[in-house]
Amino acid sequence: DGGITQSPKYLFRKEGQNVTLSCEQNLNHDAMYWYRQDPGQGLRLIYYSQIVNDFQKGDIAEGYSVSREKKESFPLTVTSAQKNPTAFYLCASSSSDRVLNSPLHFGNGTRLTVT
């Protein structure tokens, strides 16, 4: 079955360390997204990519970096510059760069805890 896989489900890191969250999709979708979810704040867009080797900042990109070397993969690195990295991170994809007729398909998320 096609879908989006985020790994790992839980991730623990020490403050000051960079950490990379994995997101892989086999839906043949062009666009991929990273969201951060905090209680009471809904989903906030970190980065998105409409095509391989191209990506754009979302609303809260500071302290994060991404790459899109392959269509099916969109890893997110949480750097030590991110002041409050502990959160639930969701990856999503859609079949076009603008979801005018295509909703987002989500992975099951990675919960990152930084101490």
Next chain:
Amino acid sequence: AQSVTQPDIHITVSEGASLELRCNYSYGATPYLFWYVQSPGQGLQLLLKYFSGDTLVQGIKGFEAEFKRSQSSFNLRKPSVHWSDAAEYFCALDSDMRFGAGTRLTVKP
């Protein structure tokens, strides 16, 4: 500026009662609107979507939503809530997928 607002952070209903979750949007043209549901610790699942045409949209799990341009609203409804509907619900707007803050639904037995 585009935005979507869900005024209710938390709603509690009794099982079997009707449900309405509110969503208001701000957008200069015809919006494309979505409702998603999220179970604890999981990703989001699409419930329904509105692009144009009929203002009453049917979705999965017995949900429906009504688009009202005059009120800039896209409220989600269900006639009879089941205990399994307890979850967080998100309204989302258009192609850059801006989400509301979510409404957490609790279902009382």
